[in-house]
Amino acid sequence: MATAATLPAALDSTRLGGRKRSRSRSPDQSDGLPPPTRRRSRSPPSRVQLDLPRVSDVDPVRRAQREKELAARMAEIELEKASKPKEQDSAQDLAERQAEFAKLVGSRSGGVYVPPARLRAMQAAAASDKSSQEYQRLSWDALRKSITGIVNRVNIANIKQVVPELFSENLIRGRGLFARSVMKAQASSLPFTPVFAALVAIINTKLPQVGELVLTRLISQFRRSFKRNDKIVCHSTTTFIAHLVNQAVAHEIIALQILILLLERPTDDSIEIGVGFMREVGAFLAENSPKANAAVFERFRAVLNEGAISHRVQYMIEVLMQVRKDKYKDNPILPEGLDLVEEDEQITHQIQLEEELQVQEGLNIFKFDPNYLENEEKYKSIKAEILGENSDEESGSEEESSDDEDEEVEEKAGIEDRTETNLVNLRRTIYLTVMNALNYEEAVHKLLKVQLSEGEEIELIKMIIECCSQERSYSKFYGLVGERFSKLNRVWTDCLEEAFNDYYTTIHRYETNRLRNIARFFGHLLANDAISWVVLSVIKMNEDDTTSSSRIFVKIMMQEMMESMGLKALAERFKDEEVRMACKNMLPVDNPKDTRFSINYFTSIGLGILTEEMREYLKNAPRLIMEQRRAMLAEESSSSDSDSSDSDSDSDSDSDSESDSDSSPSDSESSVDSRRRSRRTPTPPRRRDRDRSRDYGRDMPRDSRRDRDASLTPPRRYRDDRENEMMGMGGGGGMIRATGIMSASERRKEKETATTGMIGGAIVVGIGR
Numbered sequence: 001m002a003t004a005a006t007l008p009a010a011l012d013s014t015r016l017g018g019r020k021r022s023r024s025r026s027p028d029q030s031d032g033l034p035p036p037t038r039r040r041s042r043s044p045p046s047r048v049q050l051d052l053p054r055v056s057d058v059d060p061v062r063r064a065q066r067e068k069e070l071a072a073r074m075a076e077i078e079l080e081k082a083s084k085p086k087e088q089d090s091a092q093d094l095a096e097r098q099a100e101f102a103k104l105v106g107s108r109s110g111g112v113y114v115p116p117a118r119l120r121a122m123q124a125a126a127a128s129d130k131s132s133q134e135y136q137r138l139s140w141d142a143l144r145k146s147i148t149g150i151v152n153r154v155n156i157a158n159i160k161q162v163v164p165e166l167f168s169e170n171l172i173r174g175r176g177l178f179a180r181s182v183m184k185a186q187a188s189s190l191p192f193t194p195v196f197a198a199l200v201a202i203i204n205t206k207l208p209q210v211g212e213l214v215l216t217r218l219i220s221q222f223r224r225s226f227k228r229n230d231k232i233v234c235h236s237t238t239t240f241i242a243h244l245v246n247q248a249v250a251h252e253i254i255a256l257q258i259l260i261l262l263l264e265r266p267t268d269d270s271i272e273i274g275v276g277f278m279r280e281v282g283a284f285l286a287e288n289s290p291k292a293n294a295a296v297f298e299r300f301r302a303v304l305n306e307g308a309i310s311h312r313v314q315y316m317i318e319v320l321m322q323v324r325k326d327k328y329k330d331n332p333i334l335p336e337g338l339d340l341v342e343e344d345e346q347i348t349h350q351i352q353l354e355e356e357l358q359v360q361e362g363l364n365i366f367k368f369d370p371n372y373l374e375n376e377e378k379y380k381s382i383k384a385e386i387l388g389e390n391s392d393e394e395s396g397s398e399e400e401s402s403d404d405e406d407e408e409v410e411e412k413a414g415i416e417d418r419t420e421t422n423l424v425n426l427r428r429t430i431y432l433t434v435m436n437a438l439n440y441e442e443a444v445h446k447l448l449k450v451q452l453s454e455g456e457e458i459e460l461i462k463m464i465i466e467c468c469s470q471e472r473s474y475s476k477f478y479g480l481v482g483e484r485f486s487k488l489n490r491v492w493t494d495c496l497e498e499a500f501n502d503y504y505t506t507i508h509r510y511e512t513n514r515l516r517n518i519a520r521f522f523g524h525l526l527a528n529d530a531i532s533w534v535v536l537s538v539i540k541m542n543e544d545d546t547t548s549s550s551r552i553f554v555k556i557m558m559q560e561m562m563e564s565m566g567l568k569a570l571a572e573r574f575k576d577e578e579v580r581m582a583c584k585n586m587l588p589v590d591n592p593k594d595t596r597f598s599i600n601y602f603t604s605i606g607l608g609i610l611t612e613e614m615r616e617y618l619k620n621a622p623r624l625i626m627e628q629r630r631a632m633l634a635e636e637s638s639s640s641d642s643d644s645s646d647s648d649s650d651s652d653s654d655s656d657s658e659s660d661s662d663s664s665p666s667d668s669e670s671s672v673d674s675r676r677r678s679r680r681t682p683t684p685p686r687r688r689d690r691d692r693s694r695d696y697g698r699d700m701p702r703d704s705r706r707d708r709d710a711s712l713t714p715p716r717r718y719r720d721d722r723e724n725e726m727m728g729m730g731g732g733g734g735m736i737r738a739t740g741i742m743s744a745s746e747r748r749k750e751k752e753t754a755t756t757g758m759i760g761g762a763i764v765v766g767i768g769r
Helices: 002-015 060-106 116-126 133-152 159-168 175-188 190-206 208-228 231-246 252-264 268-288 290-306 311-325 372-387 391-413 421-435 440-447 457-469 476-488 490-505 512-527 533-538 548-565 567-574 577-582 592-604 608-651 657-680 683-698 702-712 721-727 744-753
Strands: 756-759 762-765
Touching: 133 159, 133 175, 159 190, 159 372, 175 190, 175 208, 175 231, 190 208, 190 231, 208 231, 208 252, 231 252, 231 268, 252 268, 252 290, 268 290, 268 311, 290 311, 311 476, 421 440, 421 457, 440 476, 457 476, 457 490, 457 512, 476 490, 476 512, 490 512, 490 533, 512 533, 512 548, 533 577, 548 567, 567 577, 567 608, 592 608
Parallel strands: none
Antiparallel strands: 756 762
């Protein structure tokens, strides 16, 4: 049996070339060994499928060899194609990164925006060599952004926490960046000037070259702005210098030199800058150099006595004298919370106004430093001396506290108060200030001290006008207050002009007494040139655009201006070209109906002298209308003649040329005769026009016919001069006598009635004072 079972296996092995085929062990057979685990089939790794080329050759061995060589060559080509895009992408990224670096290095200001992801990639690529130009440029941009952010968020509350953060940056390398940032921040927010001066004073104790650079650039900027007559820059620069003098960063000699320069040739602007500078530095000069301080005030007093400057600047000098008497209680040398430098550590720089200054503008731009790593190590040692050994931990805790403060500020900023509680409190403060003032100067002085946020200036002006309107009778006190405000700053002038437009638009909401006070208030401002007369362009004097309230307002305002300026001066002012353009709606000369209405109105209020130009226009209006009608008729007749001549020429085209030449003189003569007859007898066309108007008017409503007759019918003329004098107009139809000169009984009667009368188709305001 054994030989019979092994015989087929031997035959199979010999048939397969001598390989012995092993049989799989059945699971039933157990020789005491654990069953082997079954090997699972796995798919082979993915390969590049290539179509094997076929070569036609007679010899099969050579054909197989050539096919193998060709397949190997094709596989190499495919591998090269697969690896080439990766190399191109890496080369392209490297080229883009190099171009980005070159762009950053080539720009002087460093204001090129780089996306955060690309910036991180560039920093990682440049971090391999920290002495390279690319890495230095990236660190320079980071230094600039850090210094600017720290300077912009400094205030009295967090200045002690901000200083260590500022010292953690390389201020020796970035001292130009720090000087530029602090000067720019101070110029944009003048109330924070003491804070920036205290920050510079603290840094000056440890790094004097930084404080000296800031002071040098400020003096240079003052000299340039003074030569260019740049008042705004000059004012901000002198304010910063004054606080640096108070912090003992600059010597008081520079303050005295600036004052001498400003007061040498006094003008309005130079005296105004000098007064502001003296208010900031006066307490320091009074304590440290009293003789020089007294000499400066003597010069101010001499300028005031000369009277060569405007009243506004004279008032500022008087206020400065009062501030000196009060011992600068509102302008101390060092505000509370900013006395942070000990007297032993103060370093004062004695820089003269006329000496040559080294501004070092090159410190504002990036420059490659071959000794970058050495200088960074040196500054790290300096920082360790200033901040101590645990500077890193302190800076980390300060950053966390600053982040918490920023989050609290953002949360507070998210709350919006819509109850207008602040506005109500502001109006209450303004009202109490105005009512408790003894005179208008005291009222203006106290109102200027009221804390106003941006956009609340108009509320102060409107509150003053409301207080004026609440009085039983008009008080000149309010007019003087408004006049003083308008001459202090252009902002108040714009607010008053805006208030005029608002109040004229809504004047119908006010009762007569309040309306009278408001009108006299604005009349005072216009008479004294406190506001521009261009505001009169909002007044349209016609029947449609005016109400009884607006006509009363204009009447009282114009009478107030006449009493202040005089009738002759008022008339001369209305002849000014700018005023005429502004008052073209108040004194219209484009529509006879509106012109007649305006003439009647101004004549009734005693200002007929302003209507001379309108009377001339109204006098020539009928002639102009007739000329326009004749021109229209002539155009119509010429068009009809041309049409008839065209038809005649078409019908007589076959006639002889000689008969046409004989008849042409007779036709021309007949046309000349017809023109003469039409000139001699203009009545028939008028009848035809009248008939047409009648036929056309029959189908029209009564109101539209009346409006058409009022706009087309020329005014009547009175031949009797005596009657014209009684009517008070002298020319034009439908005029009434002026109410400027009236008897006491008539005036009393007119005041009792207080009505608007209609006489001869013209509206007349009949309310007397």
